[in-house]
Amino acid sequence: MRKSKFARAAALLSGLAVVGASAVGTAGTASASNDGGCGEFVHASYACVTLDDGVVNYSGFTDYTYGSGTVHLMLWDYTQEPGGVVVFTTDFPIATDGPHYYQPGGLADPSPGHDYKAEMRVRWDDGSENRYLSPDLIV
Structure with a gap:
């Protein structure tokens, strides 16, 4: 039971990270990278x-x-x-x-x-x- 709670939490967090990264990447007209x-x-x-x-x-x-x-x-x-x-x-x-x-x-x-x-x-x-x-x- 413990493993499945951690697995679900990890999946949720990685899903949120992907959504957050997508939102940042689509905002504005700036270049896709600030790192050169x-x-x-x-x-x-x-x-x-x-x-x-x-x-x-x-x-x-x-x-x-x-x-x-x-x-x-x-x-x-x-x-x-x-x-x-x-x-x-x-x-x-x-x-x-x-x-x-x-x-x-x-x-x-x-x-x-x-x-x-x-x-x-x-x-x-x-x-x-x-x-x-x-x-x-x-x-």
Whole structure:
């Protein structure tokens, strides 16, 4: 009898946790994550933001085998003002030798409570552009 009471209580609590997590995940228009990480892999590319040993790092990834242009990698702070403020911008030529990571230096001693996000813009020589965003990283 005791085991079944504990089993029912555990099942009820885990069910409530799932419902609570679902409610939190659907509220508002904020990003699904506040812990950073990498954005969606689209067109063989994505952008990432991470917190490593107190440093906010931003990076990008591409997997192209042809083409030419520029990769603009940016770190944004969305706390300073509406629409965000660019903290860093670093440009690289597009790598066309297969998988390639772009990782400039990071932001040491980030401001507590600030919302950081990485953005990568791939501007092709033909004038077209692809944009990639990371999830939010709230420090």
